[in-house]
Amino acid sequence: MRTVLILFGNELRRFLHDKTALSLTFLVPVVLIYIFGHVFGVNEGGGGPTGIPIALVSATDAPVVATITAALQKEKAFKVLTTEKQMDKEVPLTEARVREKMKAGSLRFALIFPPDTQGDESFGLKLKFLHNPRNEIETQTVTGLVQKTIYTSAPQALLLSLQKKGANFIGQENFDQFNHAIASAVAQGFGGDADEIYASLGKGDFGLDADGGGAGPSLFESLIKIDSEQVGGRQVKSSMATRSVGGWAIMFLLFSLSGAATSLFDEKKAGLFQRLLAAPVRRTHILWSKYLFGMFVGMVQLSALFLAGSLLFGIDITTNFGNLLLICLGASMACVSFGMLLAAVSPSSAAASGLGTFLILTMSAIGGAWFPTSFMPEFIQKLSKLTIVYWSLDGFIKVLWANCTTLELLPTLAILAGIAVVVNVFSIWRFNHGQIFE
Amino acid sequence: MVLTIKNLSKRYGSTVALKDVSLALEPGEFFGLLGPNGAGKTTLMSLVAGIRPPDSGEILLAGEKFQHERVEQRLQLGFVPQALALYDELSGEENLRLFGRLYGLRGALLRERVEEGLLAAQLQDRRRDQVKTYSGGMRRRLNVVAAILHRPKLLLCDEPTVGVDPQSRNAIFEFVQKLNDDGMTIVYSTHYMEEATRLCSRIGIIDHGQLLALGTLDELLVQLPFSDQIRLARHETVTAQLGALREFGVMVETEEAFVLTPRSELRLSDFFAATERLGLSYRHIAVTRPTLENVFLHLTGKTLRDA
Numbered sequence: 001m002r003t004v005l006i007l008f009g010n011e012l013r014r015f016l017h018d019k020t021a022l023s024l025t026f027l028v029p030v031v032l033i034y035i036f037g038h039v040f041g042v043n044e045g046g047g048g049p050t051g052i053p054i055a056l057v058s059a060t061d062a063p064v065v066a067t068i069t070a071a072l073q074k075e076k077a078f079k080v081l082t083t084e085k086q087m088d089k090e091v092p093l094t095e096a097r098v099r100e101k102m103k104a105g106s107l108r109f110a111l112i113f114p115p116d117t118q119g120d121e122s123f124g125l126k127l128k129f130l131h132n133p134r135n136e137i138e139t140q141t142v143t144g145l146v147q148k149t150i151y152t153s154a155p156q157a158l159l160l161s162l163q164k165k166g167a168n169f170i171g172q173e174n175f176d177q178f179n180h181a182i183a184s185a186v187a188q189g190f191g192g193d194a195d196e197i198y199a200s201l202g203k204g205d206f207g208l209d210a211d212g213g214g215a216g217p218s219l220f221e222s223l224i225k226i227d228s229e230q231v232g233g234r235q236v237k238s239s240m241a242t243r244s245v246g247g248w249a250i251m252f253l254l255f256s257l258s259g260a261a262t263s264l265f266d267e268k269k270a271g272l273f274q275r276l277l278a279a280p281v282r283r284t285h286i287l288w289s290k291y292l293f294g295m296f297v298g299m300v301q302l303s304a305l306f307l308a309g310s311l312l313f314g315i316d317i318t319t320n321f322g323n324l325l326l327i328c329l330g331a332s333m334a335c336v337s338f339g340m341l342l343a344a345v346s347p348s349s350a351a352a353s354g355l356g357t358f359l360i361l362t363m364s365a366i367g368g369a370w371f372p373t374s375f376m377p378e379f380i381q382k383l384s385k386l387t388i389v390y391w392s393l394d395g396f397i398k399v400l401w402a403n404c405t406t407l408e409l410l411p412t413l414a415i416l417a418g419i420a421v422v423v424n425v426f427s428i429w430r431f432n433h434g435q436i437f438e
Numbered sequence: 439m440v441l442t443i444k445n446l447s448k449r450y451g452s453t454v455a456l457k458d459v460s461l462a463l464e465p466g467e468f469f470g471l472l473g474p475n476g477a478g479k480t481t482l483m484s485l486v487a488g489i490r491p492p493d494s495g496e497i498l499l500a501g502e503k504f505q506h507e508r509v510e511q512r513l514q515l516g517f518v519p520q521a522l523a524l525y526d527e528l529s530g531e532e533n534l535r536l537f538g539r540l541y542g543l544r545g546a547l548l549r550e551r552v553e554e555g556l557l558a559a560q561l562q563d564r565r566r567d568q569v570k571t572y573s574g575g576m577r578r579r580l581n582v583v584a585a586i587l588h589r590p591k592l593l594l595c596d597e598p599t600v601g602v603d604p605q606s607r608n609a610i611f612e613f614v615q616k617l618n619d620d621g622m623t624i625v626y627s628t629h630y631m632e633e634a635t636r637l638c639s640r641i642g643i644i645d646h647g648q649l650l651a652l653g654t655l656d657e658l659l660v661q662l663p664f665s666d667q668i669r670l671a672r673h674e675t676v677t678a679q680l681g682a683l684r685e686f687g688v689m690v691e692t693e694e695a696f697v698l699t700p701r702s703e704l705r706l707s708d709f710f711a712a713t714e715r716l717g718l719s720y721r722h723i724a725v726t727r728p729t730l731e732n733v734f735l736h737l738t739g740k741t742l743r744d745a
Contacts, residue, residue, distance in 0.1 A: 269521075270521060270522070270523060270524070270526075271519045271520065271521025271522065271523035272523045272524075272525070274484065274487075274489055274517070274519040274521070274523060275517065275519050275523035275537070275584070275585075276540070277487075277488070277489045278484075278487035278488060278489055278512060278515065278517035278519070278594075279512060279517075279537065279540045279541055280509040280510055280512050280513060280540065280541065280542070281509065281540060282509055437490075438490065
């Protein structure tokens with residue numbers, strides 16, 4: 001037992017001296033729990049999406065518009081937009097403008113109230129729901145939430161409209177008498193105050209709603225017609241796979257490239273840099289060779305993953321193949337830079353590996369590789385735009401699903417290239433002033 | 439001169455790794471750099487090899503100023519690092535081809551040099567095996583050969599026999615000796631006195647980043663205040679007379695023997711007459727020539743092993 005205790009003490013001492021192991025054991029899990037907690041909205045009162053922008057455009061002054069608008073504004077999942085800023089002025093959104101924004105990808109959902117939303121001659125509602133389903137999970141969730149909100153809030157407005165139609169048809173005086181008679185009959189038959197029942201009838205409150213009125217959604221589905229229309233993107237065979245393959249591909253690429261970058265430490269340990277630098281070889285030659293190799297691995301790996309996606313899930317990679325290669329190139333550049341950065345700032349292979357795992361998991365989580373960013377708290381959504389994963393994913397969706405042209409891809413490519421350049425300049429500076437070549 | 443070093447200095451933070459080292463090498467010399475671990479040998483080698491720039495001082499290669507950023511100047515050099523700087527996943531042949539190509543060799547010349555290298559390293563039969571399957575000796579030989587494919591004028595060997603078995607060590611000695619015989623100038627760093635004595639025509643003794651002495655073995659030994667040492671076996675008759683023997687000089691006790699460094703005016707005939715009187719057998723007494731170890735001890739006050 002004494003020997004076991006001596007060896008145990010030795011293990012403990014070595015562990016306490018190893019800062020990397022210490023941080024991986026204690027600090028990293030705590031930070032990851034904090035980040036994942038925020039990503040999945042643990043502190044946001046039950047989680048779920050928050051602040052998803054939805055535009056409302058109304059071409060009618062029907063009272064139901066105000067009712068539904070108010071209900072959507074109450075829903076924390078949505079950020080209701082009815083105007084936009086143009087030349088320092090807030091101007092109302094139009095359907096044409098909304099469609100434009102949706103095609104550009106800056107807006108993904110809109111509810112249009114057409115002029116005949118609530119016709120004078122008919123009973124019921126007609127609405128148009130526009131969506132840009134670049135993320136399947138988000139689209140399904142938002143569609144469900146919009147329907148629920150409408151079915152919950154619209155019945156009262158509909159029955160008020162029915163009251164108005166009745167009054168117009170038989171005259172207000174006759175209709176008041178009719179309502180009084182109904183209220184008295186209800187009070188006699190089922191109890192309650194006849195005056196209160198009369199007042200409720202006048203406001204359209206028949207005690208019918210989607211939640212508890214007994215009418216059920218099916219009744220409202222027949223009364224409320226929501227025309228759904230996809231704006232932007234194409235109808236693809238495997239929509240879910242098409243939109244999520246990029247996220248997984250980029251995460252695996254980051255893992256393999258960060259692993260390749262840590263090989264710098266093995267080569268240093270083996271004395272290979274000494275031999276190389278004693279030959280007609282510069283430090284920059286070594287770094288560029290690593291960078292090019294990383295790019296090659298990145299391109300091959302992404303190609304293999306998309307090819308597998310095409311063969312296994314029917315993802316269409318041929319229609320926009322040239323642009324897919326371009327975005328793979330941009331993503332590879334940025335990911336290799338990340339790997340080089342890891343090697344440049346880490347004191348050892350183990351530290352680079354630990355830091356890499358931590359950053360890749362964090363970037364994948366907040367960058368949208370696992371989960372739509374719109375489901376995350378707003379500050380995480382802002383943070384996500386600082387990650388390689390977010391922009392790579394944006395590029396893949398633009399190519400595979402939105403079928404964007406090279407010109408439309410340029411902003412995403414520029415951001416990925418910008419990340420690569422900035423990170424590389426810093427890494428090269430670190431390599432020249434650090435210990436890796438010493 | 440093949441190599442001229444003038445007032446070379448290098449610091450790592452607050453540590454002085456090399457201080458004002460100057461030295462000049464004639465073509466065809468086999469120069470040994472002897473010093474303990476941490477003496478500055480590897481730093482000096484790395485500066486001459488162009489791996490890192492000096493803080494101050496100058497290096498001339500064949501009379502031309504050696505500039506760290508002019509990588510083409512390194513074609514004149516070969517460098518055998520202390521570590522086994524080889525790609526383990528590649529075969530011996532692939533390693534040689536890679537390093538040959540980095541030194542600008544190609545085509546038939548590259549093939550020819552790789553063949554010669556494999557032959558010299560005695561690895562023809564294992565040429566296609568991964569280096570990680572090689573024995574330590576095989577790797578060490580390949581490590582040396584990889585540095586000379588381009589036939590440099592100057593070969594820098596930084597402790598090339600560290601951790602090598604005696605047989606492989608001898609093979610490396612013979613190999614570098616042959617290179618030197620063929621006209622290659624060699625700088626060979628070691629902390630083994632025997633290697634420096636066996637191989638080098640001129641030796642520099644380095645400690646704490648400073649070159650303490652420089653010359654041929656004889657020139658270095660001449661610096662000692664004595665010319666011979668007397669070894670006395672650890673025998674009971676000797677042990678019994680230690681007090682009397684100490685009067686003839688400084689007695690040092692080692693594991694194998696007592697080593698007497700005689701006073702400068704002592705005549706050996708007087709010493710042997712005294713031993714006869716003390717009843718010591720001649721079989722327990724041997725007169726030996728001093729070694730580089732004595733020079734190092736004389737210069738630094740410590741042995742190579744202790745330094």
